[in-house]
Amino acid sequence: MSAVRREFPLPDLGEGLTGAEVVRWLVRRGDRVGVDQPLVEVETAKTRVEIPSPYAGEVLECRGVAGEELPVGAPLVVIAEDDASGAGPRPEPVMPGAVEASSAAPVWEDPAEREPVLVGYGSRGAAPAAGPAPSPAPAPAGARGGPVPVVSPLVRRLARDHGIDLRTVSGTGPAGLVGRSDVLRAVEALAGAAHGSGPDGGPPAAPAAHAPPTGPAPRAPAAFLSGVRPEDDVLLWPGAGRAAARKVTDSHREIPAATCWLEADATGLLDLCRDAADTPSGPRVGVLTLIARMCVAALGRYPALGSRVVHDADGTAVGVRPPRSIGLGIATRTDHGVVVPVVHDAARLTTARLGEEIARLTAGARDGTLAPHELTGGCFTLNNHGVLGTDGAVPLINHPETAMLGVGRIARRPWVDGDTVVPRSTAPLSLTFDHRVCDGATAAGFLDLVARAVTRPGTLALHL
Known part of the structure; x- marks a missing residue:
């Protein structure tokens, strides 16, 4: 053989x-x-x-x-x-x-969202043919000759925002691919050159970004694992932590976010959940499931809040792509940080089935047993931060989505009913949205629809 x-x-x-x-x-x-x-x-x-x-x-x-x-x-x-x-070679394995x-x-x-596919890496084969390159700008000192390397729009925009000429950056990815980390190292080297000089008063040393790594990524020091932190220790993030840091940085840097909020009387919503629990043959649905159903209904009325921003080859935002179906993300706290599993095609599920999927996905997120496709493809995220005991929050949007609903702690609070102040169970709601995809009126309409459904859950049937 x-x-x-x-x-x-x-x-x-x-x-x-x-x-x-x-x-x-x-x-x-x-x-x-x-x-x-x-x-x-x-x-x-x-x-x-x-x-x-x-x-x-x-x-x-x-x-x-x-x-x-x-x-x-x-x-x-x-x-x-x-x-x-x-x-011949076996067909590509399925994850x-x-x-x-x-x-x-x-x-x-x-x-603009997928670096590897642009240059032919990953599981889909060869790179697409590159179009004619624009005339390059005059190369700065130290730049390699020739055109600017083929990189993703996000990397190109990152380099442009920091004044980095990509011809001066050596890639450390497969076949010399220039990635985000290479540009960031070049940014750090440029900042160091601008604020100091090399040894013995000479010129600054060549940027370390031009040399490929010689070994594995550094591991967290033992002090991090033991909980002891001497003053000089650096607590290194694991791979997931570094990726999460990049993701929230992208959200803060790239999304012009705005937030609107209001408080809804959730007494009727809690009564509905109790009635469902007392019905032996009825579906077991909780507050999170019902609010998730309300979000799905509201996205059907206001699809702009489930859209994604589309970029051109230079990384400039040029339009939006409406969702083809509703992938509802559920922000879930785990031992490894916040994970957002996605209920795909949520509009096609019954409320009971939606609740079952949310329970399955959040349990899998905490156990770390979800498949990759169960963590991607979302168009909107629901963040029930009230389980942490918080009343209000302005969450960062789950980039590259364009909106997130935050639900605060449901508690007994004073509520004005006509001319009387009465105790009611109220829910603070906040909607953070990308101001490029809609204006405040659209966001307010979405939030008002959810709030009215929270106050009078029976009206939800009108929007299913």
């Missing part, structure tokens, strides 16, 4: 994910593996997932050590595939939980 050497790269694990951190290897060099046998556990910004083997054979190399962050498309494992029949794209499924393919 002959063997064929197969190199398997880190696959594209989901929308907007450009890399993953190796958590632990499940096989070693010399082990024999079968098709679909788990090889390695990796952590992305959204979840942990086991990557299966696309080949049967002997493991020759395991690339990446625990704690190292690999970009999508980087070599992951080399396998000597058993090839008794001389057949656990992956779904085929169809005309009815929501597809978010704004090129």
